[in-house]
Amino acid sequence: MSTRTTVITGIGSLVTNDPGHGTGPLGLLTDAAVVIDGDTVAWVGPAAQAPAADERFDAEGRALLPGFVDSHAHLVFAGDRTAEFNARMSGQAYSAGGIRTTVAATRAASDAELEANLAGFVREALRQGTTTIECKSGYGLTVEDEARALRIAAKHTPETTYLGAHIVAPEYAEDPAGYVDLVTGEMLDACAPHARWVDVFCEKGAFDGDQARAVLTAGIERGLTPRVHANQLTYGPGVQLAVELGAASADHCTHLTDEDVAALAGSATVATLLPGAEFSTRAEYPSGRRLLDAGAVVALSTDCNPGSSFTSSMAFCIAVAVREMGMTPDEAVWAATAGGAHALRRSDVGVITAGARADLLLLDAPSHVHLAYRPGVPLTAAVWREGVREV
Numbered sequence: 001m002s003t004r005t006t007v008i009t010g011i012g013s014l015v016t017n018d019p020g021h022g023t024g025p026l027g028l029l030t031d032a033a034v035v036i037d038g039d040t041v042a043w044v045g046p047a048a049q050a051p052a053a054d055e056r057f058d059a060e061g062r063a064l065l066p067g068f069v070d071s072h073a074h075l076v077f078a079g080d081r082t083a084e085f086n087a088r089m090s091g092q093a094y095s096a097g098g099i100r101t102t103v104a105a106t107r108a109a110s111d112a113e114l115e116a117n118l119a120g121f122v123r124e125a126l127r128q129g130t131t132t133i134e135c136k137s138g139y140g141l142t143v144e145d146e147a148r149a150l151r152i153a154a155k156h157t158p159e160t161t162y163l164g165a166h167i168v169a170p171e172y173a174e175d176p177a178g179y180v181d182l183v184t185g186e187m188l189d190a191c192a193p194h195a196r197w198v199d200v201f202c203e204k205g206a207f208d209g210d211q212a213r214a215v216l217t218a219g220i221e222r223g224l225t226p227r228v229h230a231n232q233l234t235y236g237p238g239v240q241l242a243v244e245l246g247a248a249s250a251d252h253c254t255h256l257t258d259e260d261v262a263a264l265a266g267s268a269t270v271a272t273l274l275p276g277a278e279f280s281t282r283a284e285y286p287s288g289r290r291l292l293d294a295g296a297v298v299a300l301s302t303d304c305n306p307g308s309s310f311t312s313s314m315a316f317c318i319a320v321a322v323r324e325m326g327m328t329p330d331e332a333v334w335a336a337t338a339g340g341a342h343a344l345r346r347s348d349v350g351v352i353t354a355g356a357r358a359d360l361l362l363l364d365a366p367s368h369v370h371l372a373y374r375p376g377v378p379l380t381a382a383v384w385r386e387g388v389r390e391v
Helices: 082-089 096-108 111-127 143-154 176-184 186-194 209-221 238-244 258-265 275-281 288-294 314-324 329-343
Strands: 005-014 029-037 040-046 055-058 063-066 068-070 130-133 160-165 197-202 228-230 249-252 270-273 298-300 360-363 380-385
Touching: 063 329, 068 314, 068 329, 082 275, 096 143, 111 130, 111 143, 111 380, 130 380, 143 160, 143 186, 160 176, 160 186, 160 209, 176 186, 176 209, 186 209, 197 209, 209 238, 228 238, 238 249, 238 258, 258 288, 270 288, 270 329, 275 314, 288 298, 288 329, 298 314, 298 329, 314 329
Parallel strands: 005 055, 005 063, 068 130, 160 197, 197 228, 228 249, 249 270, 270 298
Antiparallel strands: 005 029, 029 040, 063 360, 360 380
């Protein structure tokens, strides 16, 4: 079956994330063109050498980059935590306990309500250039509620994560060991068919190192690949456990020892930084500079959730990472595209090269640097997802 081809020409600055195409880690090209064939990229190079195509789109000197890859989001939920945010901004400290508020609202919501919320957030992210998004369960904490969260999420993304171990369910407050047994047993059995990943919130107030190990090991035995909420609120065993078990990503990485940094740098585990969480909780930011200088692979993600980081804007996260986490604009853009792809162990997204999925973001700006240079400004001019111009 033949497909129509489209050439995007007149690209002032093209981020390919393929050093074989251009300069530096971003593989930057100027005065470039990209050819889309169906849902994939067919050709990348200088505009003057672009092959003919069925359709032509003129970028008019603007910047084109891969669609953002948001590798950490919590989008299946109901309810509102505005009051909690307001209290926190008025001086109350953040803790993991606020999740229980969302659990109660999510359990009470219908499937249709949960899916409508999720679909709305996916559309919101797409309008801002996010073409790949991961989605976790974790706001049901019963066998049926966790399974339905993943069934709903799987309709909108293949990157679904079983997070039954978000916090201990309220019914098991006095029996955390019993809850771990549920998460690693009946709940896992119900959820594994709908998930690619298994995750755990390894943190004071959630799950300790031994409990986290049990959850992740059980998931691995069921064919799921681990990722870990690690070292967000304090120093802890999460990062070391992630590296030991071959997790795709250790997420948050706010409080790291030298040994933690060295472990990440010497492994295939990506350090996924979530600056929206620190911004929204007035907490200490992780040091992207420290991780990058050590040689670790760094990703940026939104951590979109109703409690601690209610943003779907990857551009916002780039700006904060540059301003507060010691990252250069080039490093932050790479982390929000190719870095997220690494965190999801994907090679077909986060890059613009022949054979990659045609997920593209055109900025209403001449350079990707404007994502940090003009914080808060809506710079999305067009978005292609799987070759289809969606925005």
